Amino acid sequence: MKSITVFTPAYNRAYCLHLLYESLVRQTNQDFHWLIIDDGSTDNTEEVVRQWLEEGKISMQYHKQTNKGMVGAHNTAHYMMETELCVCMDSDDFMPDNAIERILALWKEHGYPESAGLVGLDAFKDGKIVGTKLPENVKECKFSELYVKYNVSGDKNLFITERCLIAICPIRSLMEKNFRSPVICIFL
Numbered sequence: 753m754k755s756i757t758v759f760t761p762a763y764n765r766a767y768c769l770h771l772l773y774e775s776l777v778r779q780t781n782q783d784f785h786w787l788i789i790d791d792g793s794t795d796n797t798e799e800v801v802r803q804w805l806e807e808g809k810i811s812m813q814y815h816k817q818t819n820k821g822m823v824g825a826h827n828t829a830h831y832m833m834e835t836e837l838c839v840c841m842d843s844d845d846f847m848p849d850n851a852i853e854r855i856l857a858l859w860k861e862h863g864y865p866e867s868a869g870l871v872g873l874d875a876f877k878d879g880k881i882v883g884t885k886l887p888e889n890v891k892e893c894k895f896s897e898l899y900v901k902y903n904v905s906g907d908k909n910l911f912i913t914e915r916c917l918i919a920i921c922p923i924r925s926l927m928e929k930n931f932r933s934p935v936i937c938i939f940l
Contacts, residue, residue, distance in 0.1 A: 754784050756838060758839055759838060760786070760787070761842070767795075769788075776847065782811070783852060785812065789817065789825040789829050790817070793816070801814045833914065837856075868913060874906065884904050884905045884906060
């Protein structure tokens with residue numbers, strides 16, 4: 753089993769999804785599974801993804817559902833995941849070539865059972881950080897504290913643990929027993 757799921761909600765995104773696919777193919781560490789939740793697309797998203805599945809260059813899965821909106825696509829992805837960590841990458845995003853390698857190394861070094869996951873910066877194509885950087889003097893906190901207490905702004909990537917998903921995802925939490933709700937995020 754892979755260590756991390758990269759999941760992507762998609763609705764009529766055939767025209768841009770290739771950027772993310774190409775960045776995943778280039779990853780220096782292939783210890784991930786790409787899960788695409790097609791939320792009722794009416795374009796050729798399915799055809800594009802089926803071709804990539806046939807190529808077999810990366811571990812990936814495609815799930816098409818009737819349109820349930822962003823939250824519905826997230827819930828479906830959370831329910832289907834089987835890895836320790838996950839991250840949502842939007843259909844028009846891409847990952848730096850060493851992203852998976854860095855995420856897994858940081859998790860191995862800093863992750864622990866009570867943590868909810870890791871927080872990473874998001875950047876534009878030119879490398880400029882979206883919003884503010886993370887505070888250098890803080891190594892762990894509740895995710896909400898980043899924005900409220902430390903005045904962080906802009907999109908951030910949240911690499912969530914399966915334990916955290918069980919605690920927050922309604923479908924999964926009804927199926928699981930004896931879960932703890934983690935409140936700590938590690939970020940570097």
